[in-house]
Amino acid sequence: MNKTRADFADFTNPDTIIGDEVSVEGTLKTGGDIQINGQFKGKLITDGDVVVGERATVTADINGQNVYVAGEVVGNVNAIGKLEILETGCLKGNVSSSALVIEAGGVLKGSSTMHDTEREKPEITPTYEVETGTKVEEGVN
Amino acid sequence: MYLFLINPEAGHKRFFRIEKQMKKLLDRQAVKYRFVMIDNLANVPDIIQTNLRSSDQGVVAVGGNATVNAVINSLVGQDIPVGIIPMSRTNHLADSLGLKGLPTAIKALADYDLRLERLGKIGQHYFVGEAEVATRSNLLTQYLRKTNPWLKFLGLSRTTLPTEVGTKATIALDDDVLVRSKTHRLQVKLNGEHGDKKLKLTLFASPDPTEISILHSNSIAIEGETKMPVIIGNETVAHTPVEIKGLAKYIRLIVPKDNQLTASKTA
Numbered sequence: 286m287n288k289t290r291a292d293f294a295d296f297t298n299p300d301t302i303i304g305d306e307v308s309v310e311g312t313l314k315t316g317g318d319i320q321i322n323g324q325f326k327g328k329l330i331t332d333g334d335v336v337v338g339e340r341a342t343v344t345a346d347i348n349g350q351n352v353y354v355a356g357e358v359v360g361n362v363n364a365i366g367k368l369e370i371l372e373t374g375c376l377k378g379n380v381s382s383s384a385l386v387i388e389a390g391g392v393l394k395g396s397s398t399m400h401d402t403e404r405e406k407p408e409i410t411p412t413y414e415v416e417t418g419t420k421v422e423e424g425v426n
Numbered sequence: 427m428y429l430f431l432i433n434p435e436a437g438h439k440r441f442f443r444i445e446k447q448m449k450k451l452l453d454r455q456a457v458k459y460r461f462v463m464i465d466n467l468a469n470v471p472d473i474i475q476t477n478l479r480s481s482d483q484g485v486v487a488v489g490g491n492a493t494v495n496a497v498i499n500s501l502v503g504q505d506i507p508v509g510i511i512p513m514s515r516t517n518h519l520a521d522s523l524g525l526k527g528l529p530t531a532i533k534a535l536a537d538y539d540l541r542l543e544r545l546g547k548i549g550q551h552y553f554v555g556e557a558e559v560a561t562r563s564n565l566l567t568q569y570l571r572k573t574n575p576w577l578k579f580l581g582l583s584r585t586t587l588p589t590e591v592g593t594k595a596t597i598a599l600d601d602d603v604l605v606r607s608k609t610h611r612l613q614v615k616l617n618g619e620h621g622d623k624k625l626k627l628t629l630f631a632s633p634d635p636t637e638i639s640i641l642h643s644n645s646i647a648i649e650g651e652t653k654m655p656v657i658i659g660n661e662t663v664a665h666t667p668v669e670i671k672g673l674a675k676y677i678r679l680i681v682p683k684d685n686q687l688t689a690s691k692t693a
Contacts, residue, residue, distance in 0.1 A: 299640075300640070300642070301640055301641055301642065302638060302639050302640045302641075303639055303641075304607075304629065304631055304637050304638055304639035305631070305632075305637055306607060306608060306631045306632060306637075307605060307606070307607040307629065307631055307639045308605070308606045308607065309603060309604070309605050309606075309641075310603070310604045310606075311599075311602050311603035311604055312602050312603065313602075313603055314602075315622065315642065316622050317622075323639070327603075
């Protein structure tokens, strides 16, 4: 489920929470949503969403569904869905996502890659029919 | 028939005051029983071995948290259902299973579901449900707030987290993750069968109960600047440094039928 900013502000019932005054280090693997308000260093892998709170400091590569950054992240981010850097967010690293949103005030220092997504391509009528070899009108449907 | 293991000291010798009432309720529910008194909780394994018959439906722990813990520890690895008749008002496991009060607990023996509860281990001690780790001052403050008659008279005996500074602690999760934090209180809860990880750790790093951290793992090693008691129910079973593990082992507990509970499944 893609969250709107309002949903992020009330990010309720995450599976994992790293609180304000807590420092965590290591490889954190989980299936649910993660909210970081404190400090995290290492590697973060989840099937769910990741929210980096305004006062959070994350020095880690992040892999998640949707990633929302309102604090500081140093590391590469791979979001299968959306990566959103909010006005207070600062991300130093390379990112890849299906959608990238950077609010006014948000900072991204690094390169960005978009995941391949299905796009509508125009149909092009062939210029020759195979059987007769007769030239036909070019056209685009 | 059930084998009832009775702790005569539990609840200020409550069993002797309610024995007649208990027998009456058991007869009314057509529950067959055999009473055996526990002389010492350390002897519970021997008492069970001597008295349990192959035809018994299960073992019923009649007592407080310590009695229930002793019975559960004695039956680990044996597929024997465990029932609970709480004798004290602070029997946390009984409360969580919906076994509040004598009539409800006895009725559950007649009309029951069997609930699979995951086992955890603290040192050599098995447990179900949850364990708590807190600084002594926090526990003492909470206890005094609850029991001080002046505070009660003034209506100030509500349980609140104290304002003292917590103790610094280091918590290792599965040897993968290291957590460093001031710690007022830690709650370690056993997750159900379908949980990704076996343990859920809730860390209260400040007096504000809304500022929590939640993490999941299969094992937790806790070390603090000061020694902290590890409590199950109201019984201290260990002190930090301590390792707590969630196991792929279960025990079957007798619960009231149609009891909607978390962290387990009914068998």
